[in-house]
Amino acid sequence: MNNRGxxxxxxxxxxxxxxxxxxxxxxxxxxxxxxxxxxxEVKNQERYTDPDAHGLPHKQIYLxxxxxxxxxxxxxxxxxxxxxxxxxGQWIDVLDRATDQFFSPNRRRVLYPxxxxxxxxx
Numbered sequence: 001m002n003n004r005g006x007x008x009x010x011x012x013x014x015x016x017x018x019x020x021x022x023x024x025x026x027x028x029x030x031x032x033x034x035x036x037x038x039x040x041e042v043k044n045q046e047r048y049t050d051p052d053a054h055g056l057p058h059k060q061i062y063l064x065x066x067x068x069x070x071x072x073x074x075x076x077x078x079x080x081x082x083x084x085x086x087x088x089g090q091w092i093d094v095l096d097r098a099t100d101q102f103f104s105p106n107r108r109r110v111l112y113p114x115x116x117x118x119x120x121x122x
Contacts, residue, residue, distance in 0.1 A: 038076055077090055
């Protein structure tokens, strides 16, 4: 994003913040080849170890599930590991049902054991 784009983003956030009960910014929204509309949350992150897992901040999970509840738009979590270049994915609502999810040590992220993800590349 160039400076003008960043300025527009910052301005729109300030302008809209407070005018909505809930607000979120999605990485991507698209129509799949099967005709299904979906949101995609993209993370470029290293794997959590002990146990091997990936995840995202609790607030993002909450907001994406609210989006699904309100609009029927499911969110797919797409994760690229920069060190291995492996790509994993799974629907957030599927991950949220995992009974073995856990918090990162700083409690900022909800983590899901790697077995809940599909290996998409690598």
